[in-house]
Amino acid sequence: MKKKWYDVILQIGKPYIYLGMFIVVVVPFLAKCEMQTYETDISKTMYEKIESIYKYNQKNADSEMAILFAFDYGPSTTPENDPMVYSVLRHIFLREIPLLVWAPYVPYLDIAETRLNRIAKEYKAIYGKDYVFLGLAYPVDAYMISTGSDFRPLFNTDYYGNDVYSIPLLSKYYSYDNLGLVVSITSTSMPLFWLQYANALFDQEISVGTTAVSAADFYPFVSSGQFQGMLAGLKGAAEYEQMVERLENKIINKDIKVYLSDLYRDIDTSQINKKYFEPKFGAEEIQVAINRRSQARRGMSSQFGAHIYVIILILFGNLGYYFKNKESNKTTVTKAR
Amino acid sequence: MEAISTLFWPTVAVLLTLAIYTFLWEDNPIYKVAEHIFTGVSVGYMIAQSWHNIIMPKLIVPTTNYFSNGRYLLAIYFIIGGLIGLLYLSRFSEKTSWLSRYPIAITVGFYAGFKIVPIWMTNVSKQLNATIQYPNGDSMLNLKMFGKFFDNPTWGNFISAINGPIIVIGVLLVLIYFFFSFSNDNIVVRASRKPALVVLMLGFGGSFGYTFMARISLFIGRMNYIFSDWIEILTTTLGG
Amino acid sequence: MKRFVYILVIISLLFSAGFAEEAENNNELDFTPKGKLEIKDKGNDDGTGVNVFFRPQNKPEEVKYYLLRVYYKSVSEDNLAAQYRIENKDRRYKFNVSLQKRRKHPYPNSRKGVARVYVSNEKGEAVKAFLTESTNTSASWFNINKLSAFMGVLLFLLFVYIFIKQARRGVEFFIRKIPGLEELDNAVGRATELGKPIYYIPGIGTTSRIATLASLNILAPVTRKVAKFATPLKVPNRDPVVMSIAQDVVKEGYMAEGRPDLFNSNDVFFLTRQQFAFAGAVSGLFKREKPGAVFLLGKFYAESLIFAETANDVGAIQIAGTDSVSQIPFFIAACDYTLIGEELFAASGYLSGDPLIVGTMKAQDYLKAILIVLLFIGIILNIFDIDIITKYILQR
Amino acid sequence: MSLWKRRLPLICTIVFGIMGFILQLVPAFKSFLDIQNQWMTILFGFAIVIGVASLTKYHFKKIRQKPEERIFSYITFSSLIVMAVATLFGMKAETGIFNALYKNLFDYVYVPLDATIFSLLAFYITSAAFRAFKASSWLSTLLLFAGGIVMLGRVAFGPLMVFGELTQWIMSVPTVAAMRGIKIGIGLGMMATSIKIILGIERSFLGGE
Structure with missing residues (x-):
C-alpha cells in the first residue's frame, strides 16, 4: 500500500527533526541575521536609570556617582547572561560612569575578568581610573553589608593584587553613598540578597539582568519598584543591545570598524598597562567585536526560528493526525457495513 | 609552535562538542569516545x-585543629566519623559487606529526620500561606477587587479579580485529586477529577513551553562558541 | 573587672545623655548628638543574635552620618562584631547582628551584646561616642516558628498510630488505582517477551534526598516482579552510596523470590557523579542495549528529558516519577506513564501492599484533609483581615 | 548475628533520625548542628572508593565479554587517571605543569562536554513537543493548547502580542495553582516517607539478613 502524506509526517524520523532544528538555529548565525525586537518597559527602566546617572554626573562633576557591577553568574548560563553583560558594560563605558566590579564565587572570576577587559578595551578605559575589578567577594553578604560603610578593608587588594588604597578610583568610591546603582547580572537568587542587604538596609537602587527561567521569580519585585528595571533572558539582552546601539551610533558617530581600528593608532600605547589588555586591535578581533554587538539579536533570530519551527512541526503533526484519524474512521465504517 | 599551542585546546573543545552532536543522528564510535572521556x-x-x-578540609584539618586546641572529645568524634566512613570499604568482600549498613543507616536516618521540618516549612506551610494571601498580605479572595470590577467593569479588572479565586480553586482541586484512600464514589473526589486534570495539564503545558526558550539558548551558546570564539582564534592564529 | 564593666554599662544606661554632654567638652562638637538606640535579644536562636534599632534625632545639617558598632561581651577593639554607617534620615533603622560572625577568630557563644553609636565624619571614622546600650542574650530551647511543623508531625504520628492499629486488627483500606504502577507488570512482561533488559534509574540524588529513598523503596517490589520473569535488571547509579543500597535491595529482592542465582553485583553499577556525564553515559547505554522497559524514579533535574527521549527512541516503555515539579511536565510529555508528585512516595506501599505502609498512606490523607480545612478557614478569616492562621499556623 | 546485621543498624537509623529532627527544632543546639553537618559529610568521603571500584569491575567484565570494545575502557581509565592526577596536584597550585593541565582539561574538556550534553535538550525538547502535543484526547489537547500559546507568546511581536499576555496569565495562574498543589502533596509524601523510615516501617534500604 502506498504511504499517505500524513503517514510520512507522523513517522518522520527523529534525526530529521533534529537536523531541521540544527539548521534553523545555525543558519541565522551564518547569515548574521539580526532580529529587531520590541522594547519592553522593564528594560527601558534600567536603561533610563543608567542614563539618569550620566545626567547627574554631567551636572555634578565633583561628586560623580559610580556603578557597582556584580558578575553573579557561572559558566552554565553564559549564553543568556553574556550578551546582557556586554551591552550594559558598553553603556556604562560609553557614558564614562566610574565602574566597580566584583564576583561572588571563584568560578565566576575568570568569566568576569575576560568580559570586563574585553569591553574596557573597546572604549580605551583605563584600569584604576575608569574601572576596577575588585575580585572575589565571598561570603557575599558580608561584603554587601560592609559596603554600607567601606568595603576596602575586606578586599585588601584588588583582583590583580594592587593595594586597594593605592587605586585612585577607590579613594572616592567605596560605599553605597557614592554608588548610583548596583547591577547584578545573574542566574541565581543573588538579587534577593541584594534586595535584603543593599536595598533594605541602605536604600541602594538595584537593577537586575537574569535568565528567562528565573525572571518569573523576580517580576513581582520589578513591578513593586524594588528593582530598577530588569533584563529577562535573551530577549531582554536583545532589547538592551538595541538601545545601546542607538546610543553608540549617536555618540561615536562613525563606523564601528573605523572607530575600533583608529582607537589605539595615534596614541602612545606605552603608557597603557598591558596587564589588563593589549592596546591594539587586529582585523579579526574587530570583526568579533562587531559580531558581539549583535550577539543577543542574532541569538533572538535563532530563537525565533526555533520557536516557529517547533510550532510548524506541531501544526503539521496535528494535521496529519487529524486526517489519519478521519481516514481510519472511514475504513472502519466501510468494514462495518 | 605557539600558534598550535593556542589553537590546540579550543579545537579539542570544538571537536568534543561536535562529537556529542553526532549522537543525535545515531550512536557511533565518535560519540562513544567522547562519552567515555567525559x-x-x-x-x-x-x-x-x-x-x-x-x-582534607572536613576531616583532617578540623581533627588536627581540635587536637591542638585541646578539644579532644570533638577530635575523637571526628575520628569516629572517619572510621564509620571507612566501613564502606567492607563492601569489597561479600562476607563483610553488611558492615557498610552502619554508615548507610546513619546517613539515611539523619537526613530523613533532618529534612522533615524544612520540608514542612517550604513545601507545606509556605505554599498554603501563599494560597491564602498574596506576598503583600492582601487576601487571595479580595473582595475589594470585585468591588473595583463592579465600579469599573473592564476586562483587566475582571481578570485581576478572579485570578486569586482561580488559584485557590486550582490548588484545592489538585490537592483533592491526589487523595489515595478515599473511595471513587465519594462525591467530592469524583466531581473534582476532571477539573483537576484541566488545571494540571494547563500547568504542565505552560511550564513545558516556558522552558523551551532556555533550552534553545543552551544550543545557541554552543554555536556561539564555535562560530564566534573558536573561529576568531582559528583565523587569528592561522592568518597572523 | 567584669563587675566594673557592668557598673559602667549601667551608669551609661542611666546617664547616657549626661555622658554625652560631659564628653562634649573634650571634642569640639558644637551640637548635642541625639538619637534613640535600642538593643534586644533576637530570640528563637542559639543566643548569638541581637536586633539593634536606631533612630537619628539630630538635624541633617548637624550630623550627616553616624557610626553604629556592635560588640560582644564588652566594648573593645577585639570584640567588634559588626559596624554600620548610618545616614541621618528620619527613620528607624533596624540591624540584625550575629555576635558570632567572624569565622577567623571563633569565640564562644556570647551571652552579651553591646551597641554603641558614634558621630561619624565624611571618611566614615568614629568621631565621638554618645550612646551605649547593652543586653543579655539567651539561647532558646524551642524555635517557636517551627511549632507548626512539630504539631504536623505529632498529628501525623497520631493518625499513623490509629491506622496501624486498625491494620493490625485486619481492617483493609481502600487505595485508588495509580495508572503508572498498574502498568508495571505489563512493562516487565513486554521486556521479557522481547528478550530485552530492564533499566531502573534511581534518579541522580544522593541519600539525603527523600525522593531517592522512595525510589529505592520501589526498587524492592520491582526486583521481585522482575525475578519472576528472570529478565536482566540493570541499575546504573550516580552516587556510590545509593549504589551500595541498591545492590542490597536488588539482592534481597532476588533472594525473596528464591532466585539468588540471578543476582549479579555488576548489574547494579556506578558510572559517574557528574550530572551530564551520567546522562550521556546512560543514554549511550540505552542506545546500545535497547532496553524493553525503563524506570526513571527518583530525583531528576534537567537531564530528565535526555533519559526519557533516548528511551523513547529505542522503543522502551518508560515509567517515570519525580518530586522535582519543574521536571514533571517533561516526563508527562515524553514518557508513557508518569507518577505525578506524591504518587512516587505512595508507590512502595501500593506495590508491596504492606498493611503498615498502607496505614501511613491513610494517615497522610487525613493530615491533608485537615490542612485543606485549615486552608478554608484561613481564606475565610483572611477576608475579614483576621490573620491567626497565616501568622501562627501556616507561616510563610 | 541478626542483632549486628539488622537490629543495630535500624537502631542507628532511629537514633540519628530523631537527632536530626530535634536539631532542627532546638536553636540552642546550633553549634552542635554545625559540627554534625560537617561530621555527616565525612561519611561520604570514602564512598567514592567503592564507586571507582564498581566502575573498574564493570569495565573489566566488559573487556572480558567484548574484547573488541576494550579501547573504550582504556580511554575511560586513562582520562580518569590523567584528570585525577592533574586535579589533585594542580587545583590548589598557582602555577606549574599540573595546574596548566588541570586548567586546560577543565576549561576545554570538562566544561564543553558538560555544556554540550546539556544543550542536547534543545533537540530533545523539540521532538518531545512534536510527539506529545497532539490533539489525541481532550487532556493532550489542553497540554497542546497551553504549550503552544506559551511558546508563541515568548517570541510574540506586533499583532501576536495577545499571546504574550495569555502567556503571562497561564504562567501566573494555572501553572502556579498546579505546581503549588503538587508541591504540597510532595511535601506531605516526603514527610510521610521520612517518618516511615525513622519509625522503621520502611526498611528495604537496609537489605536482608
Whole structure:
C-alpha cells in the first residue's frame, strides 16, 4: 500500500527533526541575521536609570556617582547572561560612569575578568581610573553589608593584587553613598540578597539582568519598584543591545570598524598597562567585536526560528493526525457495513 | 609552535562538542569516545574533589585543629566519623559487606529526620500561606477587587479579580485529586477529577513551553562558541 | 573587672545623655548628638543574635552620618562584631547582628551584646561616642516558628498510630488505582517477551534526598516482579552510596523470590557523579542495549528529558516519577506513564501492599484533609483581615 | 548475628533520625548542628572508593565479554587517571605543569562536554513537543493548547502580542495553582516517607539478613 502524506509526517524520523532544528538555529548565525525586537518597559527602566546617572554626573562633576557591577553568574548560563553583560558594560563605558566590579564565587572570576577587559578595551578605559575589578567577594553578604560603610578593608587588594588604597578610583568610591546603582547580572537568587542587604538596609537602587527561567521569580519585585528595571533572558539582552546601539551610533558617530581600528593608532600605547589588555586591535578581533554587538539579536533570530519551527512541526503533526484519524474512521465504517 | 599551542585546546573543545552532536543522528564510535572521556574525566575530577573538599578540609584539618586546641572529645568524634566512613570499604568482600549498613543507616536516618521540618516549612506551610494571601498580605479572595470590577467593569479588572479565586480553586482541586484512600464514589473526589486534570495539564503545558526558550539558548551558546570564539582564534592564529 | 564593666554599662544606661554632654567638652562638637538606640535579644536562636534599632534625632545639617558598632561581651577593639554607617534620615533603622560572625577568630557563644553609636565624619571614622546600650542574650530551647511543623508531625504520628492499629486488627483500606504502577507488570512482561533488559534509574540524588529513598523503596517490589520473569535488571547509579543500597535491595529482592542465582553485583553499577556525564553515559547505554522497559524514579533535574527521549527512541516503555515539579511536565510529555508528585512516595506501599505502609498512606490523607480545612478557614478569616492562621499556623 | 546485621543498624537509623529532627527544632543546639553537618559529610568521603571500584569491575567484565570494545575502557581509565592526577596536584597550585593541565582539561574538556550534553535538550525538547502535543484526547489537547500559546507568546511581536499576555496569565495562574498543589502533596509524601523510615516501617534500604 502506498504511504499517505500524513503517514510520512507522523513517522518522520527523529534525526530529521533534529537536523531541521540544527539548521534553523545555525543558519541565522551564518547569515548574521539580526532580529529587531520590541522594547519592553522593564528594560527601558534600567536603561533610563543608567542614563539618569550620566545626567547627574554631567551636572555634578565633583561628586560623580559610580556603578557597582556584580558578575553573579557561572559558566552554565553564559549564553543568556553574556550578551546582557556586554551591552550594559558598553553603556556604562560609553557614558564614562566610574565602574566597580566584583564576583561572588571563584568560578565566576575568570568569566568576569575576560568580559570586563574585553569591553574596557573597546572604549580605551583605563584600569584604576575608569574601572576596577575588585575580585572575589565571598561570603557575599558580608561584603554587601560592609559596603554600607567601606568595603576596602575586606578586599585588601584588588583582583590583580594592587593595594586597594593605592587605586585612585577607590579613594572616592567605596560605599553605597557614592554608588548610583548596583547591577547584578545573574542566574541565581543573588538579587534577593541584594534586595535584603543593599536595598533594605541602605536604600541602594538595584537593577537586575537574569535568565528567562528565573525572571518569573523576580517580576513581582520589578513591578513593586524594588528593582530598577530588569533584563529577562535573551530577549531582554536583545532589547538592551538595541538601545545601546542607538546610543553608540549617536555618540561615536562613525563606523564601528573605523572607530575600533583608529582607537589605539595615534596614541602612545606605552603608557597603557598591558596587564589588563593589549592596546591594539587586529582585523579579526574587530570583526568579533562587531559580531558581539549583535550577539543577543542574532541569538533572538535563532530563537525565533526555533520557536516557529517547533510550532510548524506541531501544526503539521496535528494535521496529519487529524486526517489519519478521519481516514481510519472511514475504513472502519466501510468494514462495518 | 605557539600558534598550535593556542589553537590546540579550543579545537579539542570544538571537536568534543561536535562529537556529542553526532549522537543525535545515531550512536557511533565518535560519540562513544567522547562519552567515555567525559566519564573518565568526571570521575577523576571527583576523586580529587573528595580529597580537596571533603577529606582534607572536613576531616583532617578540623581533627588536627581540635587536637591542638585541646578539644579532644570533638577530635575523637571526628575520628569516629572517619572510621564509620571507612566501613564502606567492607563492601569489597561479600562476607563483610553488611558492615557498610552502619554508615548507610546513619546517613539515611539523619537526613530523613533532618529534612522533615524544612520540608514542612517550604513545601507545606509556605505554599498554603501563599494560597491564602498574596506576598503583600492582601487576601487571595479580595473582595475589594470585585468591588473595583463592579465600579469599573473592564476586562483587566475582571481578570485581576478572579485570578486569586482561580488559584485557590486550582490548588484545592489538585490537592483533592491526589487523595489515595478515599473511595471513587465519594462525591467530592469524583466531581473534582476532571477539573483537576484541566488545571494540571494547563500547568504542565505552560511550564513545558516556558522552558523551551532556555533550552534553545543552551544550543545557541554552543554555536556561539564555535562560530564566534573558536573561529576568531582559528583565523587569528592561522592568518597572523 | 567584669563587675566594673557592668557598673559602667549601667551608669551609661542611666546617664547616657549626661555622658554625652560631659564628653562634649573634650571634642569640639558644637551640637548635642541625639538619637534613640535600642538593643534586644533576637530570640528563637542559639543566643548569638541581637536586633539593634536606631533612630537619628539630630538635624541633617548637624550630623550627616553616624557610626553604629556592635560588640560582644564588652566594648573593645577585639570584640567588634559588626559596624554600620548610618545616614541621618528620619527613620528607624533596624540591624540584625550575629555576635558570632567572624569565622577567623571563633569565640564562644556570647551571652552579651553591646551597641554603641558614634558621630561619624565624611571618611566614615568614629568621631565621638554618645550612646551605649547593652543586653543579655539567651539561647532558646524551642524555635517557636517551627511549632507548626512539630504539631504536623505529632498529628501525623497520631493518625499513623490509629491506622496501624486498625491494620493490625485486619481492617483493609481502600487505595485508588495509580495508572503508572498498574502498568508495571505489563512493562516487565513486554521486556521479557522481547528478550530485552530492564533499566531502573534511581534518579541522580544522593541519600539525603527523600525522593531517592522512595525510589529505592520501589526498587524492592520491582526486583521481585522482575525475578519472576528472570529478565536482566540493570541499575546504573550516580552516587556510590545509593549504589551500595541498591545492590542490597536488588539482592534481597532476588533472594525473596528464591532466585539468588540471578543476582549479579555488576548489574547494579556506578558510572559517574557528574550530572551530564551520567546522562550521556546512560543514554549511550540505552542506545546500545535497547532496553524493553525503563524506570526513571527518583530525583531528576534537567537531564530528565535526555533519559526519557533516548528511551523513547529505542522503543522502551518508560515509567517515570519525580518530586522535582519543574521536571514533571517533561516526563508527562515524553514518557508513557508518569507518577505525578506524591504518587512516587505512595508507590512502595501500593506495590508491596504492606498493611503498615498502607496505614501511613491513610494517615497522610487525613493530615491533608485537615490542612485543606485549615486552608478554608484561613481564606475565610483572611477576608475579614483576621490573620491567626497565616501568622501562627501556616507561616510563610 | 541478626542483632549486628539488622537490629543495630535500624537502631542507628532511629537514633540519628530523631537527632536530626530535634536539631532542627532546638536553636540552642546550633553549634552542635554545625559540627554534625560537617561530621555527616565525612561519611561520604570514602564512598567514592567503592564507586571507582564498581566502575573498574564493570569495565573489566566488559573487556572480558567484548574484547573488541576494550579501547573504550582504556580511554575511560586513562582520562580518569590523567584528570585525577592533574586535579589533585594542580587545583590548589598557582602555577606549574599540573595546574596548566588541570586548567586546560577543565576549561576545554570538562566544561564543553558538560555544556554540550546539556544543550542536547534543545533537540530533545523539540521532538518531545512534536510527539506529545497532539490533539489525541481532550487532556493532550489542553497540554497542546497551553504549550503552544506559551511558546508563541515568548517570541510574540506586533499583532501576536495577545499571546504574550495569555502567556503571562497561564504562567501566573494555572501553572502556579498546579505546581503549588503538587508541591504540597510532595511535601506531605516526603514527610510521610521520612517518618516511615525513622519509625522503621520502611526498611528495604537496609537489605536482608
